[in-house]
Amino acid sequence: MADASPLLECRNVSKAFGAVQALWNVDFEVRPGEVMALVGDNGAGKSTLIKGIAGIYPFDAGQVFVDGEEVHIHGPRDAARLGIEVVYQDLALADNLDIVANMFLGRERTRGAVMLDEPNMERAARETLDSLSVTTVKSVRQTVAGLSGGQRQSVAVAKAVMWNSRIVILDEPTAALGVVQTRQVLNLVRRLAEHDLGVAIISHNLHDVFEVADRITVLRLGQRVALFEREKTTQQEVVHAITAGTLDAVPGMETPDAEAAPTEVEA
Amino acid sequence: MSATAGVGPVPGGPPVDETGASSTVSGYMRVWWQGVRAGELGSLPIIVGLVVIVITFTLLTDNFFSERNFTNLILQMAAVATMAIGIVFVLLVGEIDLSVAFVSAVGAVVMTLLLRPGDPGWPWWAAIGFALLCTTTIGFLHAIVITKAGVPSFVVTLAGFLIWSGVVLILTTQYSTAGTIRIQDSTVIGIANDFLSPVWGWILGVAVVAAFAAVQLRTSMTRRARNLAAKPIVLIALQTLGLAAVTFAAIWYLNEDRGVPKVAVILGxxxxxxxxxxxxxxxxxxxxxxxxxxxxxxxxxxxxxxVRIAVFMISGFMAGVGGIMLASRLRSVATNTGSGNLLLLVIAAAVIGGTSLFGGTGRVIAALLGALVIASIQNGMDLMGLASGTKFVITGLVLLGAVLVDAFSKRRRAARGGV
Structure with missing residues (x-):
């Protein structure tokens, strides 16, 4: 598993918003069948990195490879075509629609020119949920408004994997969930990897990260300061990298904590 | 009546549950009742309200339930229901269209002017077609300002309200001295004043019931064939029987008077x-x-x-259709066409019918149900000889009640969703 070539690889990607250097020469990769965690403090550049990959804010510089081939992602549609799906923190579900309608939103199947093929979509939705062993959802015809946080997250993930996607990026999937539902979602994340998808997960919760991730990328102030293998590291080490990882000099920026102890631990 | 458009599972309709609980009639009813308790009220409150209104006025007045009054009621509500269909679409995307009444008037005036014998004396179909093109374009223009400039629809259509009321005044005063322009085309007058012969009424009624049963059966069969939970055949049979009873009773009653009105067919x-x-x-x-x-x-x-642009175009188009119905009923247009409380009645109809002002919830049939409620109340109060002021107060209270039901059921849905 760990030796597979990366499904998604970012090399030296950078992004600036005006004077703010949000990302600086960041490397990031996800291999098939692995869960790569992306951690860092607020403002570390986690969201900017995934938004770049998703094509929402294209990178200023650097290269992105999918399956070893360089790709240029200029919009969400490019990303979707490459099999990259992002599940954002707000899930982007329409509360008033049922699960089937949400999973097929914008990509409805029709019979003839205009008429929705409901039985077809209902089957496919049910099968996708079953393949991910989502057992908590009783009916795919209930509206999303009636679902719990964990169920919503499951629906959003199922929606993402439905389109032959190979790389699924989850933004804080457990942030708003209770203990039981967090467990359900983490199990779901593991199952995605078992299906040989590449999974990237952003999280603030190191406990969750250590439970689910194979490797951990640490960002700090827009730079990658460490890459750990979960089995060879500890939470303390990761926390230290998050708060005091060594930074490269960024043009135009002082390095305020150059005196901090070097902590980079390459896997 | 011909206005039975219920077709299969609809957002907001009874949920279909594939666990098998709904494969029997009692299971299906149980799932539906759970939905109701959780705030998925659908058309339930409005139908209950309608029954209460009909019973009340039948007891309070002598002739509310007479054949003639039943026919009048349909004639009175058809235009409002037609225009409310457009408003349902606008409300569904969470917008509002305050210009419908005067847009409908623009449609009516344009048609009437084009029909004037010899000047230019267009045939009825061309005049109607061009009038509808005008009102649809007006909806498009509103939507362009709303979407491209990012101005709230409330303000844009409020401006439209003023602009199009002005246009109606300009046109009607320019082309007539008395402020009234009569329609002389018999086809156009026939829209709201002609009735189907009893035989055609019955044929139509049977066709509607058969179409309903066919659509329901086909949906159920397809789902069964794909191994999905489907509506039980017994329930379809019961619904078809219920529909047949209501439709045939209505047609029989209408035939006792003048027959099924043509506007009812158009509305259906x-x-x-x-x-x-x-x-x-x-x-x-x-x-x-x-x-x-x-x-x-x-x-x-x-x-x-x-999508936003399209719904405003639908609103403009349906406003035009409703405006033509009103003009046909009055056989003329005048300086006051589209004024009065028409706008309020149309929006109230959509809302009372169960379309949520918050967007995303409601069905097209709400337009009919809401218009029926409003027309029944107004008609009943007219028969009771109540003062104008009292009628406004009561109509307003009914609207308030409908909005409160919406707000409470939404809260209930939210409470359930926040597990």
């Missing part, structure tokens, strides 16, 4: 068509999605602006 076709669009097409699904979560719709690749 409009309801069936737009119900299909809303519930069964990709466009309809996108309308609900934009109203439910515009951001989610945008991220799903739906062109949100295009």
């Amino acid at each position: 076709i409009a309801l069936a068509f737009w119900s299909f669009v809303a519930a069964r097409t990709r466009f309809g699904r996108h309308v609900y999605a934009v109203g439910g979560n515009a951001e989610a719709a945008r991220r799903a690749g739906i062109n949100v602006d295009r």
Whole structure:
């Protein structure tokens, strides 16, 4: 598993918003069948990195490879075509629609020119949920408004994997969930990897990260300061990298904590 | 009556549950009742309200339930229901259109002017077609300002309200000295004043019931064939019987008077068509999605602006149809066409019928149900000889009640969703 070539690889990607250097020469990769965690403090550049990959804010510089081939992602549609799906923190579900309608939103199947093929979509939705062993959802015809946080997250993930996607990026999937539902979602994340998808997960919760991730990328102030293998590291080490990882000099920026102890631990 | 557009599972309709609990009639009813308790009220409150209103006025007045009054009621509410269909679409995406009444008047005036014998003396179909083109274009123009300039629809259509009322005044005073322009085309007058012969009424009634049963059966069969939970055949039979009873009773009663009004047929076709669009097409699904979560719709690749523009065009088109119905009924247009409380009645009809002002919830049939409630109340109060002021107060209270039901059921849905 760990030796597979990366499904998604970012090399030296950078992004600036005006004077703010949000990302600086960041490397990031996800291999098939692995869960790569992306951690860092607020403002570390986690969201900017995934938004770049998703094509929402294209990178200023650097290269992105999918399956070893360089790709240029200029919009969400490019990303979707490459099999990259992002599940954002707000899930982007329409509360008033049922699960089937949400999973097929914008990509409805029709019979003839205009008429929705409901039985077809209902089957496919049910099968996708079953393949991910989502057992908590009783009916795919209930509206999303009636679902719990964990169920919503499951629906959003199922929606993402439905389109032959190979790389699924989850933004804080457990942030708003209770203990039981967090467990359900983490199990779901593991199952995605078992299906040989590449999974990237952003999280603030190191406990969750250590439970689910194979490797951990640490960002700090827009730079990658460490890459750990979960089995060879500890939470303390990761926390230290998050708060005091060594930074490269960024043009135009002082390095305020150059005196901090070097902590980079390459896997 | 011909206005039965109920076709299959609709957002907001009874949920279908594939665990098998709903494969029997009692199971299906249980799932439906759970939905009601959780705030998925659908058309329930309005139907209960309608029954209460009919019983009340039948007891309080001598002739509320007479054949003649029943026919009048349909004639009175047809235009409001027609225009309310457009408003349902606008409300579904979470917008509002305050210009419908005067847009409908513009349509009516344009048609009437084009029909004037010899000047230019267009045939009825060309005059109607051009009038509808005008009102649809007006809806398009409103929508362009709303979507491209980002101005709230409330303000844009309020401006439209003033602008188009002015246009109606300008046109009617320019082309007549008395301020009234009569319609002389018999086809156009016939729209709201002609009735089907009893035989055609019955044929239509049978066709409507048969179509309903066929659509329901086909849906059920397809789902069964694909091994999905389907509506039980017994329930379809019961619903068809219920529909047949109501339809045939209405047709019999109308035939006792002058027959089934032509406007009722037009309204029925409009309801069936737009119900299909809303519930069964990709466009309809996108309308609900934009109203439910515009951001989610945008991220799903739906062109949100295009959906918004389309609903305002639908609103303009249906306003035009309603305006032509009103003009036909009065056989003329005048300086006051589209004024009065027409706008309020149309929006109230959509809301009372169960369309949520918050967007994303409601069905096209709401336009009919709401218009029926309003027309019944007004008609009943007229028969009782109540003062104008009292009638306004009571109509207002009914509207308030409908909005409160919506607000409470939404709260209930939210409470359940927040597990």
